[in-house]
Amino acid sequence: QVQLVESGGGLVKPGGSLRLSCAASGFTFSDYYMNWIRQAPGKGLEWVSYISTTGATIYYADSVKGRFTISRDNAKNSLYLQMNSLRAEDTAIYYCARETHTTGRNWFDPWGQGTLVTVSS
């Protein structure tokens, strides 16, 4: 079945770095755009970053631009998020999500189960 599994979360000090991974299975990973979305504890959802099928096109939310880097390895069916210069406000559950994109419509499905990143001294 189609599945996304995130890993790499944990506790990190402010200013530190962390690399999240998202392992995909059950579908042709290289055919799909991918995204990272986060949710601070008890808060709503915030889109973080997007990457096209080949990695040629990438977008970031202003809140992470210059600090986070999205990438993918289609040979390994994996998506990554390198997070540098972490701040307390980056504390959140980070989800990866597959984006289905057809003419005039696109949506996220499925999502992974999420990985918790806590930035605290």
Added chain:
Amino acid sequence: DIQMTQSPSSLSASVGDRVTITCRASQSITTYLNWYQQKPGKAPKVLIYAASSLQSGVPSRFSGSGSGTDFTLTISSLQPEDSATYFCLQTYNNRYTFGQGTNLEIK
């Protein structure tokens, strides 16, 4: 960035009630609007995409409507398992934004 204003932020309704949640975009997003359901401790699940298309496997009591700036998610006959938080998401441009969420409680 496109701002998505979702209302209400919370509501309480009884089994069998008809429930409506709305999202308003700060500019036209045509029909690039999705609705998600999230239960505690779980990842969000898509209910509606392209404003009114029902995702496969989602019960037909869920429906979506709207275009341009105003969108609605309707649950025609509320069921106990519909207790959850609901979010809208605009995918019109490549800086996606979510609504603030609606916490739906079953009385």
